[in-house]
Amino acid sequence: MHHAGTAAVLGDLSGFRQEFYRCLTGRADALFELCDAALCADGPVTSLVELSLEPEHRRGHGSLYEGLNHGGVDVGKFRNVVARQRIPRCDDGRIVLAIDVSHWLRPDANTSPERLFCHTYARGKGQAQMIPGWPYSFVAALEPGRTSWTAILDAVRVHPSDEHTDLAATQLRAVVQALVAAGHWREGDPEIWIVGDSGYDGPRLAFLLADLPVGVLVRMRSDRVLAFPAPPRAPGALGRGKRHGARFEFKDPHTWPTPAHSTTTDTTRYGAAHARSWDRLHPTLTRTGSWTDHKGQLPIMEGTVIRLHVDRLPGTGTPKPLWLWHCATATTTGQMDRLWQMFLRRFDLEHTFRFLKQTLGWTTPRLRAPEAADRWTWLVIAAHTQLRLARHLVEDLPRPWERHPATPARLSPARVRRGFRRVRQTTVSPTNPPKPSRPGPGRPTGSRNSHPAPLHDPGKPAKTDIKT
Incomplete structure (x- = not known):
């Protein structure tokens, strides 16, 4: 790709990163750097806490879980950013x-x-x-x-x-x-x-x-x-005609x-x-399933x-x-x-x-709250979108058994991810530097959890007709 084309693609990638950061309404720095860590890790994502050790994640592992559990993503705004x-x-x-x-x-x-x-x-x-x-x-x-x-x-x-x-x-x-x-x-x-x-x-x-x-x-x-x-209605026929x-x-x-x-x-x-x-x-x-409440014929x-x-x-x-x-x-x-x-x-x-699960680790975290799972899902989507935008920017780093050199059109998402760390260094990083802090005291030694989490049965709720 010529230089002007490369500059345009790099501008699109940097613009997306800035817009993505603006869609993070809570714990934005921690969530953004967690996404970068998943993009730049050397191998498949096998643990969230391991991502806190990547150089792209400049914060502690506590901020990682705080971002997922209490952060915020403006889904409607981010959907429009992806669509652009x-x-x-x-x-x-x-x-x-x-x-x-x-x-x-x-x-x-x-x-x-x-x-x-x-x-x-x-x-x-x-x-x-x-x-x-x-x-x-x-x-x-x-x-x-x-x-x-x-x-x-x-x-x-x-x-x-x-x-x-x-x-x-x-x-x-x-x-x-x-x-x-x-x-x-x-x-x-x-x-x-x-x-x-x-x-x-x-x-x-x-x-x-x-x-x-x-x-x-x-x-x-x-x-x-x-x-x-239905066949044409015969002249003079009485009654309701056939519909099928x-x-x-x-x-x-x-x-x-x-x-x-x-x-x-x-x-x-x-x-x-x-x-x-x-x-x-x-x-x-028939009036079953989705058509149960349909009004009219x-x-x-x-x-x-x-x-x-x-x-x-x-x-x-x-x-x-x-x-x-x-x-x-x-x-x-x-x-x-x-x-x-x-x-x-x-x-x-x-x-x-398969790529989201086996490489980016979409289903790897053992998160308790479904809202935290939603935030991690959107971070994975943001990571996949950045890889798609960077297809023509990365330098192919093939394994010895892989066919090379490969054209950008033939690069798989996993091979683009290998070279994304070099591309990231040339893009915009809107996050703020981390502030020094000290970890909290945590739960006292020997104390037990006095507020156990409630248990939830899986499946759809049973439909009951309540008559008064």
């Missing part, structure tokens, strides 16, 4: 957002409130477990090619009283509005695509976000049954009519990818169903077909191929989760 940074786009200029949940498991934290039972996978078929923890919903912008980078834009901890899809809609609305306010989307631009897994109710998301310039693409379970539009037409069962090929589009694409990783699509399919909604949410089948999946046996639902109708062949290819980019978010 560079956002990856597709070749046609489209922004693609992926939403997914990652779990901070806390099985032994009986004194930690607001834990939920988190679905976790284990080795072997049928070995999934439900483990107490804090689930976090992340929204990230995806890059078009195969990469381990995503742009994390927001994170919200799922509370026991939250409904999964409604929470996702509220979170996505805030992110999209922040992107529009930052000028990343203007009138006439391609609509923003939202990609989600089968845990999200796609028609419900499309209904709640209908006033925004977005399109929803979600995976559906292979046992779903949808319906075609012929059934479309994912498991029964006899219910599949001739597809609207059918393509075969050769891929290097999956072999031949066979895609077929059917137009104007909708689920038959339940809507008909029509969309396009795509069935994707590949020849092989690396490391697995016979691949199963993938069923996708898109909120738009009358899609073309080219749009169908772009949709399923963009959905496969959603799995790049799994690389981001």
Whole structure:
């Protein structure tokens, strides 16, 4: 990169660091230096107290925990700061957002409130477990090619009283509005695509976000049954007309009519990818779950169903077909191929989760209060954003077994982090120097804790109907 470009990127990084510091409303110096210590540590973060020994953290370990337990982060302001940074786009200029949940498991934290039972996978078929923890919903912008980078834009901890899809809609609305306010989307631009897994109710998301310039693409379970539009009403017919037409069962090929589009694409990783699509399919909604309190007649949410089948999946046996639902109708062949290819980019978010947990130590601390966990989560997001902004600034420091030299586009987040300490020395550090202090006396020797922490049971609260 030429000198002018390097200066511009360095200015963006320094500007982000200053704006991030202004979003810290309490214990700002301790929290900011804790974030820098996590960025510049030589290896993966295995303990918070070990970060206090890094040269970037100029304060004691007591201030580290004071910052996490009693500090402050203006989340709304920081969300807008992150949205103003560079956002990856597709070749046609489209922004693609992926939403997914990652779990901070806390099985032994009986004194930690607001834990939920988190679905976790284990080795072997049928070995999934439900483990107490804090689930976090992340929204990230995806890059078009195969990469381990995503742009994390927001994170919200799922509370026991939250409904999964409604929470996702509220979170996505805030992110999209922040992107529009930052000028990343203007009138006439391609609509923003939202990609989600089968845990999200796609028609419900499309209904709640209908006033925004977005399109929803979600995976559906292979046992779903949808319906075609109702047939035209016969002249002179009495009674209420049908709302749903012929059934479309994912498991029964006899219910599949001739597809609207059918393509075969050769891929290097999956072999031949066979895609077929059917137009104007909708689920038959009932007043359960998210639709329980819906006022008026339940809507008909029509969309396009795509069935994707590949020849092989690396490391697995016979691949199963993938069923996708898109909120738009009358899609073309080219749009169908772009949709399923963009959905496969959603799995790049799994690389981001792995990096946050295994390298930046997102789920490493054993914090008791969920509010402290929220503060640490936003520090990790700030660290990941700084690494993304510094991709074209760091000098690659490869291990002997790694391929080098690597272009900035090929550098992984872990390799960028190795060289971030040198980049940090050229950026702005808005923190104030530490003041000399003496540690407190602590609890007297031999005394016992007279105020034990209360115990909290994990899981959603039971719904009870109280009649007076």
